[in-house]
Amino acid sequence: MKKLLALLLLCALVASTSVHAAGRESIHASANDVQPLLPGMPAPAFTVMDKGGQVFNFDPGSMPKPVVLTFYRGGWCPYCNLHLSELRLAEAQLLKMGFEVWFVSMDSPEMLTEGMEGGDFNYRLFSDAGGNATRAFGIAFRLDDKTYRRYISYGVDLEQRSGRNHHILPVPSTFIIGRNGLIRFAYSNPDYKVRLHPDVLLAAARVYLQDADARFIKERQERGKE
Numbered sequence: 001m002k003k004l005l006a007l008l009l010l011c012a013l014v015a016s017t018s019v020h021a022a023g024r025e026s027i028h029a030s031a032n033d034v035q036p037l038l039p040g041m042p043a044p045a046f047t048v049m050d051k052g053g054q055v056f057n058f059d060p061g062s063m064p065k066p067v068v069l070t071f072y073r074g075g076w077c078p079y080c081n082l083h084l085s086e087l088r089l090a091e092a093q094l095l096k097m098g099f100e101v102w103f104v105s106m107d108s109p110e111m112l113t114e115g116m117e118g119g120d121f122n123y124r125l126f127s128d129a130g131g132n133a134t135r136a137f138g139i140a141f142r143l144d145d146k147t148y149r150r151y152i153s154y155g156v157d158l159e160q161r162s163g164r165n166h167h168i169l170p171v172p173s174t175f176i177i178g179r180n181g182l183i184r185f186a187y188s189n190p191d192y193k194v195r196l197h198p199d200v201l202l203a204a205a206r207v208y209l210q211d212a213d214a215r216f217i218k219e220r221q222e223r224g225k226e
Helices: 002-013 077-097 131-134 145-153 158-162 198-225
Strands: 046-050 057-058 067-071 100-105 124-129 140-142 169-170 173-177 182-187
Touching: 046 131, 077 100, 077 131, 077 198, 173 198, 182 198
Parallel strands: 067 100, 100 124
Antiparallel strands: 046 057, 046 124, 067 173, 140 169, 173 182
């Protein structure tokens, strides 16, 4: 258990090169320059769109359930598709534990399911084509021109995928947001080939629930003393 908790702590802090808030929401020059939000920080409000093109506004001050929020590069990315497939193994358990499970990419609403294998999932897919949410969480960077042209040669046109010409991508990241609107767990890695393992995510979710239960019991006991 000690090793697991140590691993969770490492995952919560990995790839965070700076804890300073200045410039956090900037579009950074590279994946190595991003400044992800950290555990203990408040989650930002943001606006995204679902696959039907409907606007969805996230308000951290009004959360009926805790949320597991994952940012991925898009349905064109084989590493992202593999990661989403792996997280389906954890999906049922997360939903049973009472979490909402959301995935956000730069793909336009029309492209959200393009390239994804299978459609048997209960998590929610959102489009952040404008980069609102990605910037708010401090994980936005602009793909350099050389890499953009290389992607074009592979048949991946990011402008077509997002409907925008900003060439913004997120550093793949996962956040657990508690019902109080605070981030309780965060994993970001500028190496897009290295993703959060479902077992680690489930362990982090259980730690959050244990802490939440402990706080509830403590608050109830304190109210009883009044």
